[in-house]
Every structure is written in structure tokens, then in C-alpha cells.
Amino acid sequence: MLAATNDLETNRAPCCPAELSIAVLVMMAQEAKRQGRYPEAEAFLNRAGEQAKMYFGPETVSVATILWDLASIHQKQGRSIEADELCREVREILGIQGKRK
Secondary structure (H helix, E strand, O other), X not given: OOOOOOHHHOOOOOOOHHHHHHHHHHXXXXXXXXXXXXXXXXXXXXXXXXXXXXXXXXXOHHHHHHHHHHHHHXXXXXOHHHHHHHHHHHHHXXXXXXXXX
């Protein structure tokens, strides 16, 4: 689990409509993913990511968490190249160096 740096990543309830909207989209994506509805989960996460970038900023743990979830959906769909690109973006946001080949 990634370290919490804002209210969405704590156990505190979202405090405003933007946070609530992002949280609902992420929960809908998680449920769609659990049911194997990957295109739907991807759409929810894309919307959540766009909103999170606007609300929290583009290089925040919230955005990284959403991108990580999106990468896992790409991986489950056999879209490894896209998943790897998202994982690189997550590492950049979090300041983590990736493995060199």
C-alpha cells in the first residue's frame, strides 16, 4: 500500500464533492474489476485520474494510486506495454527508481 499523504488515502471520509466524486469512481472501478468488467473499470479510473489530477495535482500519491490500479487492469487485459508505461509514471511520481534492464 502506498503511503497516505492526503485525505482520500486515510480512513477519513471525503470532505467535499470533488473528493467524494473521486472516491466513488475508484470504488466503482474496484467493483467492476472484481467482476471482470475491465473496460468499465478502466473508464472509471480514467475519470477518477483526471479529477484527481485537477483536485490534488498531477504528481500526488492519489494520482499515483489511481494509475497503479489502472496499470493492473491493463495487465489483466494483456496490455503489458501500457501497464509498464503507467508503472514508470507511478515510479516517477513517487520518486522511485525502476529496475534497469
